[in-house]
Amino acid sequence: MSLKSNASLVVLTAILAVFLPTFFEAPPAVITDGFVAPGFEDVLKTFRENFESGRDSLYGGSAFSAYYNGKKVVDLWGGYADADIGQQWRQDTISIFYSTTKGIAAICFALLVDRGQLNYDKAVAHYWPEFAQKGKENITVRELLEHKSGLPVTAPPGLSYELMSDVPKAGELMAASEPLWKPDGKTHGYHTITYGPLTNELLRRVDSKHRTLGKFFAEEIAEPFVIHFLFHGFIILPLEKYYRTARIPGQGNLLLSTLRGLTSATNRQVLFHMLTTEVFMRSVEDGGMGSTEGLNDPYKLLVEIPSASGIGMAESVAKLYGILAMDGTDPQTNKTLFSRQTAHDLMKDRQPTLDRTLGIPMAYNLGFALPQMEEGVMYGHAGAGGQMGFADPVNKLGFAFVSSSQSPFVFPHHAPRTKALLASLYTCVKNQPTT
Numbered sequence: 001m002s003l004k005s006n007a008s009l010v011v012l013t014a015i016l017a018v019f020l021p022t023f024f025e026a027p028p029a030v031i032t033d034g035f036v037a038p039g040f041e042d043v044l045k046t047f048r049e050n051f052e053s054g055r056d057s058l059y060g061g062s063a064f065s066a067y068y069n070g071k072k073v074v075d076l077w078g079g080y081a082d083a084d085i086g087q088q089w090r091q092d093t094i095s096i097f098y099s100t101t102k103g104i105a106a107i108c109f110a111l112l113v114d115r116g117q118l119n120y121d122k123a124v125a126h127y128w129p130e131f132a133q134k135g136k137e138n139i140t141v142r143e144l145l146e147h148k149s150g151l152p153v154t155a156p157p158g159l160s161y162e163l164m165s166d167v168p169k170a171g172e173l174m175a176a177s178e179p180l181w182k183p184d185g186k187t188h189g190y191h192t193i194t195y196g197p198l199t200n201e202l203l204r205r206v207d208s209k210h211r212t213l214g215k216f217f218a219e220e221i222a223e224p225f226v227i228h229f230l231f232h233g234f235i236i237l238p239l240e241k242y243y244r245t246a247r248i249p250g251q252g253n254l255l256l257s258t259l260r261g262l263t264s265a266t267n268r269q270v271l272f273h274m275l276t277t278e279v280f281m282r283s284v285e286d287g288g289m290g291s292t293e294g295l296n297d298p299y300k301l302l303v304e305i306p307s308a309s310g311i312g313m314a315e316s317v318a319k320l321y322g323i324l325a326m327d328g329t330d331p332q333t334n335k336t337l338f339s340r341q342t343a344h345d346l347m348k349d350r351q352p353t354l355d356r357t358l359g360i361p362m363a364y365n366l367g368f369a370l371p372q373m374e375e376g377v378m379y380g381h382a383g384a385g386g387q388m389g390f391a392d393p394v395n396k397l398g399f400a401f402v403s404s405s406q407s408p409f410v411f412p413h414h415a416p417r418t419k420a421l422l423a424s425l426y427t428c429v430k431n432q433p434t435t
Contacts, residue, residue, distance in 0.1 A: 030048065056079065066318055095245065097383045104229060104306075106367025110367075130175040153286045154194060231310050375395075
């Protein structure tokens with residue numbers, strides 16, 4: 001047999017050895033668990049159908065939770081925290097929420113405003129004098145939180161996990177960065193990663209104890225209200241308990257992920273913008289987060305990035321937004337997060353206008369993104385891959401979804417799995433007896 005024939009046989013054997021077994025592999029079993037209150041059984045049915053129908057992946061895991069009128073009515077989880085080793089998603093599994101973290105950060109700033117320690121309409125430089133460099137002296141706290149500071153990218157050398165692990169140093173870089181456009185109080189462009197070091201350093205300057213955003217949240221909100229959400233690695237959760245964190249399957253880069261969602265008109269708009277301008281990809285690559293694989297590294301999860309790296313449980317995020325939907329007070333404990341007025345200010349409607357980073361109309365208010373869903377305007381934030389946490393004050397709802405299986409849709413309410421869950425949830429709410 002010739003050398004060429006031998007080589008061909010080796011290649012064919014290798015291909016068969018790698019791929020042939022997959023044709024005979026049974027898919028992972030559908031596993032779901034959790035709780036629904038009477039009248040919300042349809043949500044459980046839909047959650048399981050997501051896995052059975054392929055709307056949700058059998059090779060990952062998800063959790064969905066909702067609070068209605070201050071009470072937990074849905075807390076579901078299913079699939080696998082790590083399908084490769086058969087590790088099931090459990091009640092205490094935590095997973096990365098990506099940009100949903102921005103909404104939690106906004107709640108921290110609202111708490112400072114409620115306490116009189118911060119004014120949305122004062123210049124950032126009033127609290128952080130070095131920020132006034134490069135024409136940023138008049139940018140207000142409100143404008144910074146609403147992505148109007150013109151800083152979706154940074155000055156050289158750019159952000160990195162190593163730099164962002166040093167909050168004051170990352171703050172120095174943000175202060176030295178020049179806006180991409182002249183801040184006018186109107187023009188906005190999503191600060192994909194830079195929102196993290198910007199808000200972290202600002203809160204550190206405002207807080208009387210000079211805590212980072214993550215530590216402030218842990219001590220002022222997470223502990224008193226029992227919220228299992230961390231801005232970074234394991235303030236509450238020790239590193240040796242990393243096993244609770246779901247493993248994110250390899251997803252490649254964000255450009256390819258967006259390509260997979262081309263059935264969505266919004267995805268097509270964002271993709272066109274990504275291909276014709278460089279701001280969005282620069283904003284992601286600038287933070288070293290153009291690919292999701294690194295987020296399985298527990299040491300990278302130790303880095304506090306309030307724009308992207310919060311990890312937690314859907315139940316806790318839903319609980320927090322449920323408190324917000326009840327005007328800032330938890331009716332189960334009578335603990336008040338902040339005043340009714342502060343809650344109302346945080347949940348005000350805004351008209352969408354073109355976002356210079358994403359290339360689509362977006363509406364922001366005080367750090368919240370305000371998507372117009374079929375059920376109405378929601379207040380909170382979505383995250384890459386289909387994560388979300390929102391309050392609906394009209395229906396007194398707080399809900400959250402987190403998944404290790406990354407959806408290719410820019411917004412979770414466009415993805416079939418979460419769209420189905422929300423439809424079921426709202427049907428159940430509408431069918432609840434009036435009191």
